Amino acid sequence: MSFLQRWFRRGSSEQEISDELRDHLERQTDANIAAGIPRDEARRQAMLQFGGAEAVKEDCREQSSGFWLETLWSDVRYGVRMMARSPGFTIVAILTLALGIGANTAIFSVVNGVLLNPLPFPHPEELVSLSESKPNFATGSISYLNFRDWQRNNHTFSAMAISRQISFSLTGSGEAEQLQAELLSSDYFSLLGVKPVLGRMFVPGEDEVGAAPIVLISAGLWKRKFGSSPDVLGRTITLDGGGFTIVGVIPADFDLSTRSFRNSEIYVPIGQWKNNFLLNRGAGLGIHGIARLRPGVSIEQARADMDEVTRNLIAAYPDTDKGIGAAVRPLKQDMLGEVMPLLLLLLGAVCFVLLIACVNVANLLLARSTSRAREFAIRAALGAGKGRLIRQLLTESILLGIAGGGLGLLLAVWATRVALQHLPVTLPRAAGVGLDARVLLFTIAISVGVGIVFGLVPALKSLKPVLQVTLNESGRGGSGTRHRTQSIFVVVEMALALVLLAGAGLMVRTLAQLWSQDPGFNPRNVLTFNLSPSPSLMNSNAETVRAFSRELDRRIAATPGVQAVSMTWAALPMSGDDEDVFWLDGHPKPASQNDMNWAVKYVVDPDYLEVMQIRLRRGRFFTPQDNEHAPSVAVIDDTLARKYFGSDDPIGKRIRLKYNKEMDDGTTEIVGVVDHVNQWGLASDAQNLQAQIYLPAMQMSDGFTVLVSNGTSAVVRYAGSAPGIIDSIRDTSRKMNSEQVVYGEQTMEEIISDSISDRKFSMVLLGTFAALALLLSSIGIYGVISYLIGERTHEIGIRMALGAQRKDVLTLVLGEGMKLVLVGAAIGIAAALGLSRLMAGMLYGVSATDPLTFAAVPIVLLGVAMLACYIPARRAMRVDPMTALRYE
Amino acid sequence: MTASTEVLQGTLDLLILKTLALEAMHGWGIAQRIQQVSREMLQIQQGSLYPALYRLERKGLIRAEWGASDNNRRAKFYSLTKKGRAQLEKELADWERLSSAVALILQRV
Numbered sequence: 003m004s005f006l007q008r009w010f011r012r013g014s015s016e017q018e019i020s021d022e023l024r025d026h027l028e029r030q031t032d033a034n035i036a037a038g039i040p041r042d043e044a045r046r047q048a049m050l051q052f053g054g055a056e057a058v059k060e061d062c063r064e065q066s067s068g069f070w071l072e073t074l075w076s077d078v079r080y081g082v083r084m085m086a087r088s089p090g091f092t093i094v095a096i097l098t099l100a101l102g103i104g105a106n107t108a109i110f111s112v113v114n115g116v117l118l119n120p121l122p123f124p125h126p127e128e129l130v131s132l133s134e135s136k137p138n139f140a141t142g143s144i145s146y147l148n149f150r151d152w153q154r155n156n157h158t159f160s161a162m163a164i165s166r167q168i169s170f171s172l173t174g175s176g177e178a179e180q181l182q183a184e185l186l187s188s189d190y191f192s193l194l195g196v197k198p199v200l201g202r203m204f205v206p207g208e209d210e211v212g213a214a215p216i217v218l219i220s221a222g223l224w225k226r227k228f229g230s231s232p233d234v235l236g237r238t239i240t241l242d243g244g245g246f247t248i249v250g251v252i253p254a255d256f257d258l259s260t261r262s263f264r265n266s267e268i269y270v271p272i273g274q275w276k277n278n279f280l281l282n283r284g285a286g287l288g289i290h291g292i293a294r295l296r297p298g299v300s301i302e303q304a305r306a307d308m309d310e311v312t313r314n315l316i317a318a319y320p321d322t323d324k325g326i327g328a329a330v331r332p333l334k335q336d337m338l339g340e341v342m343p344l345l346l347l348l349l350g351a352v353c354f355v356l357l358i359a360c361v362n363v364a365n366l367l368l369a370r371s372t373s374r375a376r377e378f379a380i381r382a383a384l385g386a387g388k389g390r391l392i393r394q395l396l397t398e399s400i401l402l403g404i405a406g407g408g409l410g411l412l413l414a415v416w417a418t419r420v421a422l423q424h425l426p427v428t429l430p431r432a433a434g435v436g437l438d439a440r441v442l443l444f445t446i447a448i449s450v451g452v453g454i455v456f457g458l459v460p461a462l463k464s465l466k467p468v469l470q471v472t473l474n475e476s477g478r479g480g481s482g483t484r485h486r487t488q489s490i491f492v493v494v495e496m497a498l499a500l501v502l503l504a505g506a507g508l509m510v511r512t513l514a515q516l517w518s519q520d521p522g523f524n525p526r527n528v529l530t531f532n533l534s535p536s537p538s539l540m541n542s543n544a545e546t547v548r549a550f551s552r553e554l555d556r557r558i559a560a561t562p563g564v565q566a567v568s569m570t571w572a573a574l575p576m577s578g579d580d581e582d583v584f585w586l587d588g589h590p591k592p593a594s595q596n597d598m599n600w601a602v603k604y605v606v607d608p609d610y611l612e613v614m615q616i617r618l619r620r621g622r623f624f625t626p627q628d629n630e631h632a633p634s635v636a637v638i639d640d641t642l643a644r645k646y647f648g649s650d651d652p653i654g655k656r657i658r659l660k661y662n663k664e665m666d667d668g669t670t671e672i673v674g675v676v677d678h679v680n681q682w683g684l685a686s687d688a689q690n691l692q693a694q695i696y697l698p699a700m701q702m703s704d705g706f707t708v709l710v711s712n713g714t715s716a717v718v719r720y721a722g723s724a725p726g727i728i729d730s731i732r733d734t735s736r737k738m739n740s741e742q743v744v745y746g747e748q749t750m751e752e753i754i755s756d757s758i759s760d761r762k763f764s765m766v767l768l769g770t771f772a773a774l775a776l777l778l779s780s781i782g783i784y785g786v787i788s789y790l791i792g793e794r795t796h797e798i799g800i801r802m803a804l805g806a807q808r809k810d811v812l813t814l815v816l817g818e819g820m821k822l823v824l825v826g827a828a829i830g831i832a833a834a835l836g837l838s839r840l841m842a843g844m845l846y847g848v849s850a851t852d853p854l855t856f857a858a859v860p861i862v863l864l865g866v867a868m869l870a871c872y873i874p875a876r877r878a879m880r881v882d883p884m885t886a887l888r889y890e
Numbered sequence: 891m892t893a894s895t896e897v898l899q900g901t902l903d904l905l906i907l908k909t910l911a912l913e914a915m916h917g918w919g920i921a922q923r924i925q926q927v928s929r930e931m932l933q934i935q936q937g938s939l940y941p942a943l944y945r946l947e948r949k950g951l952i953r954a955e956w957g958a959s960d961n962n963r964r965a966k967f968y969s970l971t972k973k974g975r976a977q978l979e980k981e982l983a984d985w986e987r988l989s990s991a992v993a994l995i996l997q998r999v
Contacts, residue, residue: 018956019940022917022966026936029918052936061941 019062027052060390077397084398085405091370092402095363098781099406099452101774102359104413105352107445109767111418113345114444115435121334122257122434124195125294130301131260131336132162132291133329138581138600138691141261141329144291145322146272147283149187151315152291152328158307162293163190165263166272169713170241171534171743175227180534180745181241184263185272191218193294194258200224201235201250209271211280217246218269221254242712243537246270257433260337262290276540276712278705284322284595286581292333305330324594337430340843344764347841351505351771354498356452358775361498362782364456365491367399369789371460392461399457400450407449411437414445421767429763463487485793488786489822495779496826497833499772500863504834506772507855508845509765515847516758522679523575524615525750529724530574530717531731536741539711544704547711548630551699554738555607558718561734563727567718568610569699571706572603574715575614575679576757577748580605581691586646587656587669598660601642601693602681605702611676613719621653621674629700637674642693659697670697683757685846717750724749764844776863780870787819788874795881803883815878819871820864827860834859902934902942904985907970907978910952914969916959917943943968951977 027048034044052058085092120126133141134148144152144164153162166185171178184190188204196203199221208216217239221230228234238245257265272280272289279285295304308328315323378391415437422432429435539550551569558567572580583598585591592598604610608624619640628635636657643652656669678694680687720727728747735744755762791798798811838850848855909915909923920943921934946952951974959965970978 018966021964023936023940025916025963025965026918026940028963033922054937058937058940061937062944 077394081398081401096406098359100409102356103407103410107414108418109352110444111441116431128295129333131333135327135329137325143286143288145283155311158299158304159293160296161189161193163187163193164289164291166289174240178741180743181267183268184266198250199253209273211273215246216249218250220267223267224251243540355771358498358778360452360456361491361495367460395461396457400453403449403453492822493826495782497830499775499779500830501834502772502775503859506768507859511848512846516684522677528750531747532715534713534743536739544707561730563722565719566609566612568607570715571605576753583660584657601695604696613717617677619675624698628698634670635673636670637696639678639694641678643675784870787871791878798881799883808879811879815875823867904981910970914967916965
């Protein structure tokens with residue numbers, strides 16, 4: 003019989019039971035009459051013999067099949083009635099659960115969107131990221147020529163493509179503006195499986211150097227500049243002064259953001275890049291790749307294949323390719339970066355919050371079961387079995403769970419949206435975070451799951467004394483074991499809350515350490531921005547570009563509010579990196595580039611030190627006289643000095659820079675030593691290339707100098723407000739040339755803040771969860787102490803009648819509460835010491851067992867718990883002995 | 891619902907199965923038959939009988955049908971299924987073993 007049939011037969015089977023029992027009764031009555039008993043008496047005796055008809059019916063229902071669904075329905079109705087009857091309890095329980103389930107749903111929806119969902123491309127498992135592995139960089143940039151050889155010589159990829167971030171100034175259609183762009187090889191979009199909304203993608207050959215200039219535009223730009231008009235194909239737009247023909251439009255829902263690729267407004271074939279080093283096999287130009295594995299090829303096979311390919315290149319081009327391999331990683335892994343441990347940590351934290359919420363509600367149910375004990379005793383006396391009552395209680399707790407889950411879901415949707423908007427985090431794939439079937443399933447599962455978890459213990463507990471004790475009114479008899487269970491609950495809550503507090507505490511300490519760290523420069527009142535010169539500067543010679551730079555420097559320095567300015571053409575701390583190779587003068591030239599010494603390269607103006615307030619240790623910094631006509635000079639940081647010159651004085655020593663060889667005799671004199679700055683972020687500096695070298699912008703080779711016509715960056719030290727200054731600078735720039743664009747302005751403090759946004763994100767969330775845990779567990783202990791005092795009003799009354807002072811009562815009650823809190827805190831500390839090791843990777847400057855945190859956190863917990871106990875304890879102090887005694 | 895009924899529980903199933911082995915019967919009839927055959931020594935409480943019938947029906951050991959009984963009254967008749975017959979034989983064998991073992995002990999000790 004199917005489930006449904008049984009469901010619909012329910013009514014008739016109920017009827018059948020009644021019929022059958024009535025039949026029995028009549029037969030017994032007839033039998034009694036036959037035995038000579040008068041009719042009325044015969045019926046009375048039959049009924050007596052029969053016993054409680056309702057109880058028999060209940061038993062029969064229970065024994066017959068299809069039973070559970072029917073009772074479920076009546077249990078649900080009954081449960082809803084019970085919930086409506088005590089709205090205070092119901093609201094507190096549902097809110098508590100909503101917080102716990104909501105937090106879990108929110109974090110899970112993030113985990114789901116970011117970690118679990120596949121990339122939105124066909125056969126996403128075939129997609130990998132490609133980089134060159136080099137001695138100093140595990141995933142370094144690929145040179146254009148190496149990429150072409152990889153593409154030609156591999157046997158395991160169906161396609162390979164590269165991209166490079168860039169920006170173009172768009173002129174000739176409205177006010178000049180700077181567009182974010184990607185330089186791409188032809189296959190990039192077709193490899194991903196992206197189809198154009200209009201026109202076509204690039205075809206092979208169009209990405210070669212010297213091919214006709216064409217461009218793909220985003221749906222956004224198409225709408226903004228061309229009103230989504232279909233006749234945009236074949237039109238020409240002016241980028242950096244050159245005409246580019248539009249051949250296609252990228253769909254609006256295209257979304258890819260990796261460490262080396264951003265969704266952009268325009269996409270240009272890489273062959274259009276005006277960079278003299280593009281065809282230099284040894285140059286690291288920030289080019290990274292993606293590829294699609296052939297169907298059935300594993301990533302290991304692809305790696306082995308690429309090993310072979312790169313080995314052959316090393317043999318063919320030892321000078322540039324020695325030590326260079328290929329790094330092949332799943333694209334998804336590449337996109338996620340270090341976010342996975344962070345998300346798992348947060349998921350663990352919200353689980354704790356949920357557990358605390360469960361314990362709290364279990365506690366509430368337990369306390370309430372006292373007042374419901376009579377109800378159950380009556381039901382049991384009327385024939386309800388124990389299993390039946392447990393089912394009833396579980397139905398009620400699951401109802402609570404589902405109600406809490408529903409509310410939690412709304413809470414989660416709201417909180418996730420707000421958090422993603424306001425938290426300063428660069429979460430990859432954040433756009434994919436939202437509700438889907440998996441998140442809903444998760445929420446339903448935990449709602450029902452927690453309903454069972456927090457309902458089971460109170461259900462079992464509250465039924466124990468049902469029959470024996472409760473009916474004869476000595477309600478106090480059953481509370482001994484209940485009391486113990488509640489105490490265990492409080493201990494568990496305190497322990498869980500302490501673990502979360504410790505985690506949050508460690509993150510707070512980490513951020514405090516990071517903020518107090520000296521990055522080697524003073525980020526306050528420093529502003530950085532990019533400037534794209536007028537297209538008319540394109541194709542100018544080095545001399546013109548230098549003149550332009552000097553003029554720009556002079557004009558910006560004269561802008562009101564600007565105290566000092568410097569162009570920065572290469573690396574800039576925490577926002578962009580550039581490296582160069584060198585060897586010491588007097589040593590033989592190393593055979594290959596990768597045998598040379600690497601250093602982070604800063605190409606700057608004389609005022610750079612003043613802008614950044616980096617400390618000069620010895621010698622001098624640059625002067626305006628260190629120009630294209632003067633001998634080549636450099637300033638190094640103390641790390642490079644220590645590493646390559648040891649205790650010798652580096653001033654006056656000479657080095658040879660690979661890309662500066664056209665200057666005089668090819669050597670560069672070291673004229674000064676400055677403090678090391680944190681190039682790679684506040685926390686992760688030490689793991690990366692440390693040596694730093696400064697070169698005067700005016701001494702760059704001609705080939706490098708002309709690149710400035712593509713765009714430059716600058717840093718200024720300012721007085722006043724950043725928005726005001728940037729307005730003034732824009733003004734200055736516009737007066738210089740109306741086609742010149744200032745963009746991408748950021749204060750140095752923002753940049754630093756962004757560099758630790760991951761940790762800020764986890765601190766804010768862990769802090770929120772810990773606060774939630776503290777709140778919930780305080781409510782928990784408050785409830786238990788209140789309950790205990792209620793139970794002991796009589797005892798307290800006697801004590802006071804016998805001369806106990808209010809202070810004694812307070813001590814008694816507080817002592818009772820604090821005992822539990824201390825036990826919980828002790829267990830929590832032990833657990834936190836074990837668990838905090840899991841988050842060691844997120845910490846900086848503090849150990850996972852930081853004594854300060856582990857001393858402070860229990861104090862906070864004890865303080866809050868003390869307060870939570872104090873409120874009911876004060877009520878206990880006010881107990882009037884006479885009233886308390888009169889109760890008996 | 892006292893301790894003695896619970897002891898009877900397992901035995902009650904056996905008695906019902908045995909009673910139904912002869913012919914189909916309604917609930918009241920079953921109770922009467924057991925009472926008569928045991929010479930009034932065993933009183934079957936309705937509170938135990940009907941739940942036991944529903945339980946046996948759910949287990950598929952007996953089946954129930956509404957039918958007309960003597961003097962044209964509608965009644966629910968229970969009869970043994972094939973599965974029930976097998977179960978009866980098994981339980982009878984178990985009972986034989988148990989009772990002879992108990993008898994042995996009672997005689998010897």
